[in-house]
Amino acid sequence: MATASTGLPEHHVAHHFDSADQEFDSVKTGMWLFLASEIMMFGALFVGALVFMTLHPAAFREGAHHLDWRMGAINTFFLLTSGLTMGLAVIAAQAGQQSKVRANIILSLVLASGFLVVKTIEYSLKIHHGTLPGRLWHGEGFHDPFVHVFYGFYFVMTGLHGLHVLIGMGLMIFALIRSTKVRFNRGYFTPVEMVALYWALVDLVWVFLFPLLYLIG
């Protein structure tokens, strides 16, 4: 509240909307439809992995055993905590606490970077060991002839998820910039809310990816 009087301009409802409420609802509905399409996209990959798992349980198990669950657990912690900070950023935005919004978003950005650092370490280890999908495979010490398919799923699913993390970080930077341009309050907090929603989707996908790839098998 103290920071609300920083002289930032108030948001004006676009002329084609009747009210702030209507504006927010239409943005949110659009966002949810987009999120639904994202879930469908990841859903297709999950179904593929599920089919592979039922057809070749041994290959799946062997592949999963070569992933480091500790790294996955650290990354889960990073994502869940950044989800919390984004949630807190929305609450701060509704209360008009501009600096608190920024602090929470920056914290989320740091945690998201931590996620990507761990992922990079993981990927470089996999590349070093040659556990790559398809014709790129040159891993040794594996038994199942289908184990490289597991790594195909691993790289495509975590890669696509990692891309979402990267995009999410870009959106956080957008919300950060927005917080220096317009005053958030109970009537206008749309950018922070939408970025938080997107980030929650990134969380949601990881919540299923982590056990599927690292824990079962």
Place this chain on the structure above:
Amino acid sequence: MSNHEYPGHAIPKSTIVGSYFTLVFLTAIMVGLSRLNVERLGIDWIDLHAIKTCLIMGIALVMGIIVSMFLMGLRYESKLLNLTIFLSNFVFLLIFVLFTWADTSFRGEVDPSFNQKINYTSPVKEEAAGEHGAASHEGAPAQTAPASAGPAQAVQEAAPADVKTVPAAEAAAPAKKDAAPAATKPSAPSAPAAAKPAAPAAAKPAAPAKEAAPAH
């Protein structure tokens, strides 16, 4: 519906923080459960491994529900939005999963030829294999040369590269007699040029392979 004074919903801080700690707690349980060595319990009349898998995925589902209900705020949304999301996503996904599963799980039950004609070359080398180890499979269910018969037999065949004939599908999933159609497609390019002359070599001495491991 949202109230008409202010847009959206003010999700209480306690809800957000509470969901976070619940999620962290559930993650810990999930990881702990996966570390549990069920084989050591010595119970064999029930598939503990399958139960463990179901429990882990069940916890993941609960976590997913918490994320979508409280962090994404579906709990506070209008019925119309929830219905749209539910129908367009979860029901459709369910149909997707069920139909795909029904398709791939019972292949070959009606037409057994579905399980044959597999020409699969895996890039995965056997542990003891040499430089160009590759598993090639001609799909004849009769020839069963399991991985154990690998290196010695490969040398005997005197192929330029020690290519072994492995009925890949059976070696991978002994429980399932159906081969994986999804994975059988041309991952063949993985066979390097050196393996090419090996392919016919592996095809011909199918007879010694049969000797090594009699057909079932």
